Amino acid sequence: MLLLAPRLLRFLLVIGTVGSVPSPHTLPQGCYIAQEAGDQTFRCSRAGLNAVPNGIPNSTRKLYLDANQLASVPAGAFQHLPILEELDLSHNVLVHLSRAAFQGLEATLRHLDLSANQLASVPVAAFMGLQIQVNLSANPWLCDCALQEVLRQVRLAPGSGTGIVCGPGARPDLVGQEFLPLTREEELCGTGRGGARRSTDVALLVTMGGWLTLVVAYLIHYVRQNRDETRRPFKRAPVQPVLRSEDSSTLSTVV
Numbered sequence: 001m002l003l004l005a006p007r008l009l010r011f012l013l014v015i016g017t018v019g020s021v022p023s024p025h026t027l028p029q030g031c032y033i034a035q036e037a038g039d040q041t042f043r044c045s046r047a048g049l050n051a052v053p054n055g056i057p058n059s060t061r062k063l064y065l066d067a068n069q070l071a072s073v074p075a076g077a078f079q080h081l082p083i084l085e086e087l088d089l090s091h092n093v094l095v096h097l098s099r100a101a102f103q104g105l106e107a108t109l110r111h112l113d114l115s116a117n118q119l120a121s122v123p124v125a126a127f128m129g130l131q132i133q134v135n136l137s138a139n140p141w142l143c144d145c146a147l148q149e150v151l152r153q154v155r156l157a158p159g160s161g162t163g164i165v166c167g168p169g170a171r172p173d174l175v176g177q178e179f180l181p182l183t184r185e186e187e188l189c190g191t192g193r194g195g196a197r198r199s200t201d202v203a204l205l206v207t208m209g210g211w212l213t214l215v216v217a218y219l220i221h222y223v224r225q226n227r228d229e230t231r232r233p234f235k236r237a238p239v240q241p242v243l244r245s246e247d248s249s250t251l252s253t254v255v
Helices: 004-020 145-153 179-185 192-231 245-254
Strands: 032-036 039-043 062-064 086-088 111-113 133-135
Touching: 145 179
Parallel strands: 039 062, 062 086, 086 111, 111 133
Antiparallel strands: 032 039
16 A cells, blocks of 8 residues: 555646646647647747737746737736746837736746847846846847846846847937947946046036035125124224414423
8 A cells, every 4th residue: 555655646746737737728829838858838929919828837947929919018927837947028019027027937037038029128126036048139228227237137148239229219329339338338327437427517516516605605704794894983093182382382491
């Protein structure tokens, strides 16, 4: 009886796993389950989807939702996939990522493809805690501080860095330029060459304001001092007595 216990346990585990896999009739049209290099893969490429589909097995390690019409990724869209390692969202029309779009994937997700979408900016919080390699190429980026912060949180997929180009919504002097070389020349989050220029301008304004305050204070003091002096009563010098001629003659005779 003890020898049958391990076999019974494995049998129950298999039943539980099979129960978590949806039947082909419940899968979205154009989606299918496959085994690729020993990993369970859920493919919904070119399936005409406009939202993340339901029914993705929780045993999925690789999820392909590329070449659809996804415009956004809501909070917790994949949190029911506890062992998901690779996620492909490329060639959609993504314009928005929730701050919690990849919530629950911090311990497992390793590869994320967001290339060829319509992303101009993404929240830094969406990538906090993730240990991923990401492809961000072929998006109309604003090339702002948020993107610079994202690049500090993630690793870029090999060869994808040259595809991160500033889109039409970026600063006019950045449009059409690669973003990575710009980050080596200009810091967009308040320090560095661009930030130093802004800091210098602020410091100059503060200095000028300080000098102006001193000048105004001096003028006020000067005006008040002059006003007080004009109000003081005029003190005449003491008048010496004038000797008359006879007094001076008498004085001469006495001497």
